[in-house]
Amino acid sequence: MVKKIENVGCPFCGVCCDDLVVTVSDDGKKILEVENACVIGSTVFHRAMSERHTLPRLRQPDGTYKEISYDEAIDYAAKVFHNAKKPLIYGFGSTNCEGMAAAAKVAEKAGAVIDNCASICHGSSFLAIFDNGYPSCTLGEVKNRADVIVYWGANPAHAHPRHMSRYSIFPRGFFTGKGHTGRKIVVIDPRHTDTAQMADIHLQVKQGHDYDLFDAFRTVARGHDIPAEVAGVKREDIIEVVDIMKKARFGTIFYGMGLCHSDGRNHNVDIAISLTRDLNDFTKWTIMAMRGHYNITGPGVVWSWQYGFPYCLDLTKRDIAHMNPGETSSVDLAMREEVDAFFNVGTDAAAHFPIEPVKRLRKHPWITVDPHPNMATEISDLHIPVGIVGVEVPGIVYRMDNVPVQYRNVIDPPEGVPSDEELFERIYERLCEL
Amino acid sequence: MAKKITLNMITQRSVEEGVGIVSGKMSPEYFEACSIIEMHDDDVQALGLFPNQLVKVTSECGSVIVKSVKGRQTLYPGLAFIPQGVYANQIVPPRTQATGEPQYSGFPVTVEPAPLGEKRKSTLELVQGAVGLWRGD
Numbered sequence: 001m002v003k004k005i006e007n008v009g010c011p012f013c014g015v016c017c018d019d020l021v022v023t024v025s026d027d028g029k030k031i032l033e034v035e036n037a038c039v040i041g042s043t044v045f046h047r048a049m050s051e052r053h054t055l056p057r058l059r060q061p062d063g064t065y066k067e068i069s070y071d072e073a074i075d076y077a078a079k080v081f082h083n084a085k086k087p088l089i090y091g092f093g094s095t096n097c098e099g100m101a102a103a104a105k106v107a108e109k110a111g112a113v114i115d116n117c118a119s120i121c122h123g124s125s126f127l128a129i130f131d132n133g134y135p136s137c138t139l140g141e142v143k144n145r146a147d148v149i150v151y152w153g154a155n156p157a158h159a160h161p162r163h164m165s166r167y168s169i170f171p172r173g174f175f176t177g178k179g180h181t182g183r184k185i186v187v188i189d190p191r192h193t194d195t196a197q198m199a200d201i202h203l204q205v206k207q208g209h210d211y212d213l214f215d216a217f218r219t220v221a222r223g224h225d226i227p228a229e230v231a232g233v234k235r236e237d238i239i240e241v242v243d244i245m246k247k248a249r250f251g252t253i254f255y256g257m258g259l260c261h262s263d264g265r266n267h268n269v270d271i272a273i274s275l276t277r278d279l280n281d282f283t284k285w286t287i288m289a290m291r292g293h294y295n296i297t298g299p300g301v302v303w304s305w306q307y308g309f310p311y312c313l314d315l316t317k318r319d320i321a322h323m324n325p326g327e328t329s330s331v332d333l334a335m336r337e338e339v340d341a342f343f344n345v346g347t348d349a350a351a352h353f354p355i356e357p358v359k360r361l362r363k364h365p366w367i368t369v370d371p372h373p374n375m376a377t378e379i380s381d382l383h384i385p386v387g388i389v390g391v392e393v394p395g396i397v398y399r400m401d402n403v404p405v406q407y408r409n410v411i412d413p414p415e416g417v418p419s420d421e422e423l424f425e426r427i428y429e430r431l432c433e434l
Numbered sequence: 435m436a437k438k439i440t441l442n443m444i445t446q447r448s449v450e451e452g453v454g455i456v457s458g459k460m461s462p463e464y465f466e467a468c469s470i471i472e473m474h475d476d477d478v479q480a481l482g483l484f485p486n487q488l489v490k491v492t493s494e495c496g497s498v499i500v501k502s503v504k505g506r507q508t509l510y511p512g513l514a515f516i517p518q519g520v521y522a523n524q525i526v527p528p529r530t531q532a533t534g535e536p537q538y539s540g541f542p543v544t545v546e547p548a549p550l551g552e553k554r555k556s557t558l559e560l561v562q563g564a565v566g567l568w569r570g571d
Contacts, residue, residue, distance in 0.1 A: 040452040108547040159447040208540040261538035354526040362565040422476025
């Protein structure tokens with residue numbers, strides 16, 4: 001008899017859909033069907049079993065990989081940590097909080113820098129939130145209360161495919177019984193995206209000029225005049241949208257990489273928060289970062305609890321942590337060639353960093369911890385395969401609104417393949433012996 | 435002499451790229467999703483490109499060969515888009531404005547028809563090639 005497992009969490013994006021139904025074969029080893037997931041989530045489960053390695057692989061002098069035992073791999077990794085003056089552990093977009101805590105224990109013991117994918121994603125948001133606060137809410141509140149939604153520099157139709165149907169545009173909530181017909185949707189983006197296609201109003205902001213447009217919004221909200229055009233958007237369009245925002249019962253600004261990756265970085269987020277605060281003089285407004293991966297919110301929560309900082313953590317002084325993006329951030333460390341070993345965990349820095357920092361990091365030992373082969377594994381000295389969180393390994397993940405969700409496993413990992421947590425605990429033990 | 439224009443580049447997600455990631459970065463899905471560029475029709479015309487022609491995109495820190503496609507999502511003239519990932523990151527400047535975040539969006543590039551005989555490289559050739567590990571197909 002095949003088994004249907006309900007309320008399964010999806011290990012892809014920050015929406016953390018937890019309503020998936022996964023059908024597994026009667027021996028519990030094969031995933032047969034995935035219901036309710038988007039095209040990406042469904043592919044995650046269906047691809048889980050393909051291209052798996054069940055043993056670590058060590059790069060040989062001729063450039064090829066040779067399989068070694070987990071004991072040998074753990075010994076190798078511990079020695080790299082032990083011998084490096086300033087190792088960098090980076091990633092954690094795709095693992096559970098238990099793995100993140102175990103890795104931080106290793107980082108402290110090794111005197112490493114530990115950083116997560118927020119470093120190249122929503123790190124700017126952290127900087128702005130430190131400076132200016134975070135008037136946010138949960139996605140449940142958005143679903144049940146929000147009648148005006150603004151997506152600014154975010155394209156959930158592509159990056160968070162079920163965000164609009166579960167939480168923002170379409171669902172019928174407690175006070176939003178009319179669903180999408182009772183909501184106004186505004187999209188602000190330099191492209192006419194598929195998300196803009198869903199909007200009542202699309203403002204095509206000039207790329208890199210979001211700050212100017214936020215400033216114009218604030219100026220209008222406070223009752224002052226603005227020029228005939230700001231950041232490529234006409235004055236009357238700005239006035240119309242600000243009027244909609246002021247008349248909302250409950251509004252939410254969802255913002256994405258359009259703000260964090262463009263000129264201005266944290267300052268764009270800073271002024272978005274200020275606009276949200278201004279709008280609270282008139283009605284209730286909230287703001288939320290569209291966090292990318294299903295548990296990229298996790299390391300910020302876990303490491304803040306452990307060390308007081310969410311990312312770019314310098315633990316080279318062991319138990320005295322400090323954080324200073326620009327100095328202790330992964331890409332900057334790589335560009336200044338300040339680290340002498342690199343651990344890529346649950347991410348793919350070789351694909352997602354610009355190529356120049358990849359080249360500089362590769363001058364030193366590079367170890368990749370990931371269930372599947374990717375660009376990082378293919379340039380590593382050592383690839384250590386682990387179980388897939390949310391498919392083979394259960395654990396806690398934090399959704400984009402900082403709500404923890406307990407993920408479950410639907411099948412078991414291949415025999416002998418550990419979880420990230422088990423792996424880092426074993427590296428820690430070996431490191432203590434050296 | 436081949437035409438060449440300067441555009442403002444943004445590199446962000448696409449759902450096809452998302453499927454490509456979880457299918458594997460060495461999969462055909464990833465290759466087709468990420469080794470492309472989208473531009474406004476005016477810019478495509480200015481370059482005199484025919485549909486799906488290969489172009490060479492060059493930034494302050496490198497160049498990459500990608501395929502010019504007509505996207506479902508549109509841009510204004512002067513703006514160009516390559517999905518985030520291996521191809522985009524051959525040209526993304528690593529400068530971070532002291533935040534840790536590279537300049538993934540909003541950097542100048544030149545676009546020109548790819549020289550005759552140039553092909554899109556595989557992800558492995560690009561990344562392994564960059565670090566001296568590429569051993570050929």
